[in-house]
Amino acid sequence: EAGVTQSPTHLIKTRGQQATLRCSPISGHTSVYWYQQALGLGLQFLLWYDEGEERNRGNFPPRFSGRQFPNYSSELNVNALELEDSALYLCASSQGDDAAGIQPQHFGDGTRLSIL
Amino acid sequence: EDQVTQSPEALRLQEGESSSLNCSYTVSGLRGLFWYRQDPGKGPEFLFTLYSAGEEKEKERLKATLTKKESFLHITAPKPEDSATYLCAVQASKLTFGKGITLSVRP
Numbered sequence: 160e161a162g163v164t165q166s167p168t169h170l171i172k173t174r175g176q177q178a179t180l181r182c183s184p185i186s187g188h189t190s191v192y193w194y195q196q197a198l199g200l201g202l203q204f205l206l207w208y209d210e211g212e213e214r215n216r217g218n219f220p221p222r223f224s225g226r227q228f229p230n231y232s233s234e235l236n237v238n239a240l241e242l243e244d245s246a247l248y249l250c251a252s253s254q255g256d257d258a259a260g261i262q263p264q265h266f267g268d269g270t271r272l273s274i275l
Numbered sequence: 276e277d278q279v280t281q282s283p284e285a286l287r288l289q290e291g292e293s294s295s296l297n298c299s300y301t302v303s304g305l306r307g308l309f310w311y312r313q314d315p316g317k318g319p320e321f322l323f324t325l326y327s328a329g330e331e332k333e334k335e336r337l338k339a340t341l342t343k344k345e346s347f348l349h350i351t352a353p354k355p356e357d358s359a360t361y362l363c364a365v366q367a368s369k370l371t372f373g374k375g376i377t378l379s380v381r382p
Contacts, residue, residue: 163318192370201279202319202362202372215369249318261307261326261366266318 160185163267165250171273172240180235180270184252190214191233192253192264193225197246205248208233209255237272245274277302281363281373288380291352296376298363299345308346310339311362313375319362322348353380 164183172178184191193205204217208227222238231252237244251264279300288294300308307326311319323332325341332339336357338349348361360375 194372201374202364204369204371207369217369251318261324263309263321263324264370265321266311268316268318 163250163252163265165248165267165270167270168268169271169273171275173275174240174242176240178237178240178244178272180237180248180250180272182233182235182250182252182267184231184233184250185265188252188254188265189231190253190255190264191227191231192251193233193235194249194251195219195246196249196269197243202249206235240274242274245272247271277365277367277369277371279363279365279371279373281361281376283376284374285377286379288350288353288378290354290380290382293349293351293353296348296350296361296378297345298348298373300363300365301344302365302367302371304367305365307366308341309364309366309370310337310346310348311364313360313362322361350378353378355380355382 166181190209192207194202196202207215211227225235227233247269249269251266253264254262282297310322313319323339328343330341336351340347358380360377362375364370364372
């Protein structure tokens with residue numbers, strides 16, 4: 160079974176530009192999550208999509224946005240890039256919760272975004 | 276606000292030297308606690324889910340336990356390939372991660 164896949168692996172941009180990151184979830188998973196992992200900081204929750212809708216959002220400015228497509232893949236868009244946006248961006252997917260409890264999130268290997 | 280604190284920040288062990296990693300948390304409405312392993316340049320790899328105090332899970336040399344305020348990841352007779360960063364996360368309205376514990380196991 161294929162895991163969560165993210166593209167591109169690396170992305171280099173300059174300040175003020177826009178970046179688009181892509182994520183394909185594990186087959187059968189309907190929820191997609193985005194996280195930012197900056198040096199020295201833990202994983203910070205960005206966005207949660209389920210069934211095409213934004214369900215929750217972390218403490219990030221509106222220039223961080225995204226969407227989920229009918230095939231459950233997802234895009235993260237970052238506008239007006241700033242130097243501090245340099246980080247590893249991780250995507251995760253999960254199944255819906257069931258009688259056994261909440262399901263774990265499974266992660267891709269991320270997109271390394273560097274802002275020059 | 277949900278908070279997760281992991282300690283120590285880094286741990287160096289000799290091969291075969293057992294130890295424990297700590298994760299303390301404050302959260303409103305805990306739905307589950309997760310342990311992940313992260314290798315350099317990779318995304319976190321899921322290890323365990325714990326749902327309620329008193330619960331324990333085991334996998335090879337790892338055992339995770341949960342109380343009402345903290346969780347422990349016990350590593351028995353570690354090997355060099357256990358070297359990684361171990362992340363703890365709590366699920367309420369969202370998943371909140373600790374900063375992780377970097378474990379180095381020397382041969």
